[in-house]
Amino acid sequence: MFKKMLKEVYGISADSEVTLGRYHGYKQKEGLYLIMSANGRDEQEITEIGRITEHMQAYGDRHVSMLVANKEGKRISEWEGNKYCVLQNRAARTPEGMKTGRKLAKLHMRGRKIPFKVQSLNRVGQWKQLWEKRLDQMEQVWNSKLHIEPEDEFERMFIESFPYYMGLAENAIQYLADTEIDDKPMQTDHGTVCHERFTYSTWKGPYLVKNPFDWVFDHGSRDLAEWIRERYFSNTQTSQPDIKGFLAEYQSLSVLSPFSWRLMYARLLFPLHYFECVENYYITQSEQMRNQLEDHLRKYLNQSTEHERFLGNFYQIGEAPVKAAKLPGVEWLLR
Numbered sequence: 118m119f120k121k122m123l124k125e126v127y128g129i130s131a132d133s134e135v136t137l138g139r140y141h142g143y144k145q146k147e148g149l150y151l152i153m154s155a156n157g158r159d160e161q162e163i164t165e166i167g168r169i170t171e172h173m174q175a176y177g178d179r180h181v182s183m184l185v186a187n188k189e190g191k192r193i194s195e196w197e198g199n200k201y202c203v204l205q206n207r208a209a210r211t212p213e214g215m216k217t218g219r220k221l222a223k224l225h226m227r228g229r230k231i232p233f234k235v236q237s238l239n240r241v242g243q244w245k246q247l248w249e250k251r252l253d254q255m256e257q258v259w260n261s262k263l264h265i266e267p268e269d270e271f272e273r274m275f276i277e278s279f280p281y282y283m284g285l286a287e288n289a290i291q292y293l294a295d296t297e298i299d300d301k302p303m304q305t306d307h308g309t310v311c312h313e314r315f316t317y318s319t320w321k322g323p324y325l326v327k328n329p330f331d332w333v334f335d336h337g338s339r340d341l342a343e344w345i346r347e348r349y350f351s352n353t354q355t356s357q358p359d360i361k362g363f364l365a366e367y368q369s370l371s372v373l374s375p376f377s378w379r380l381m382y383a384r385l386l387f388p389l390h391y392f393e394c395v396e397n398y399y400i401t402q403s404e405q406m407r408n409q410l411e412d413h414l415r416k417y418l419n420q421s422t423e424h425e426r427f428l429g430n431f432y433q434i435g436e437a438p439v440k441a442a443k444l445p446g447v448e449w450l451l452r
Contacts, residue, residue, distance in 0.1 A: 151204040165236065231309075239308070282391045286387055305371060341363075360435060
């Protein structure tokens with residue numbers, strides 16, 4: 118269906134279909150074309166994405182996808198009742214043994230040089246209010262279930278475990294608030310191009326594609342924390358060398374300021390894994406998905422002591438300059 122859209126709306130004749138992670142695309146000689154849903158994105162946001170990608174490419178990033186205009190010169194196209202954008206990329210193979218941390222540092226360095234004010238994608242300085250809102254919403258759900266019999270095993274685990282994770286979330290919010298009061302941001306702490314969720318698999322796959330539909334404008338520690346979180350939970354026992362290596366690669370180009378270390382730590386303290394698991398359980402209609410999420414929650418609860426140990430030792434694992442940068446720990450996690 119999209120092959121037809123590319124031909125009719127964009128005048129592009131695609132050769133073969135490709136899947137790139139979560140995205141659907143087509144190959145044409147040396148070019149890749151990704152079909153992105155633009156439902157829920159307005160003209161201002163798409164224009165901003167276009168300007169950012171042009172900036173990143175002008176600063177030497179050859180792997181950034183560019184927005185393609187259709188035959189009418191528009192960047193958003195309507196097709197069969199939905200809105201789409203098309204991204205163009207070189208079909209460049211992902212390099213063997215790519216140093217992801219170093220590549221990410223380069224992306225952040227280019228993103229900090231954006232010469233205009235980013236508005237639609239901006240998340241800088243918003244973590245605290247977003248976390249507080251999320252915590253309040255979940256507390257309301259928890260309160261509503263407190264005095265009735267749990268409907269199922271998941272609900273029983275949620276009711277019993279929420280006070281603990283509420284405490285952890287409050288620690289994260291407090292740590293973030295203290296950081297913003299105590300520490301002065303440096304030049305490397307300016308907002309930059311980040312990902313909604315940067316993980317181990319974001320740049321994996323046959324072709325290296327940096328997709329601006331994954332992006333937000335935020336503090337660089339967001340990407341570091343989310344990569345580390347995903348790596349930790351994918352294998353709690355063996356993730357430490359990966360985390361150490363990733364941070365060392367990043368810092369070979371861009372040394373983290375005390376402010377960055379503390380923001381990263383605040384983000385790791387916030388139990389996003391737990392929040393997402395519970396939120397997704399109550400949203401999904403799929404029985405299979407509910408069973409998976411129940412397994413995930415059970416696993417998280419069984420691993421909570423190990424997770425505390427990881428958080429308590431995180432600065433040591435990442436080889437952070439704890440004394441020189443005066444990085445405070447969280448008292449109860451250091452026991």
